[in-house]
Amino acid sequence: MEELSKAERIARRRKAKEDQMKATTGYKVWSVAFTLMYPFIAVFTALFSVVVSVFSAISQGFVWVLSGGKVK
Secondary structure (H helix, E strand, O other): OOOOOHHHHHHHHHHHHHHHHHOOHHHHHHHHHHHHHHHHHHHHHHHHHHHHHHHHHHHHHHHHHHOOOOOO
């Protein structure tokens, strides 16, 4: 019988716990929901970034106008 190192025992324990977790209904539901929602999250993030960029440009424009065109 071979003796396992501490790292191997920890890895096996972690793998067993992970397999046990993946068998739960909640994990499966979350996995499917995340897979379906990911494209919407990605598109929302991209659109939100564009909106923030536009408002930033507007703000910089106001500062430029209020400073008399002196701000770089």
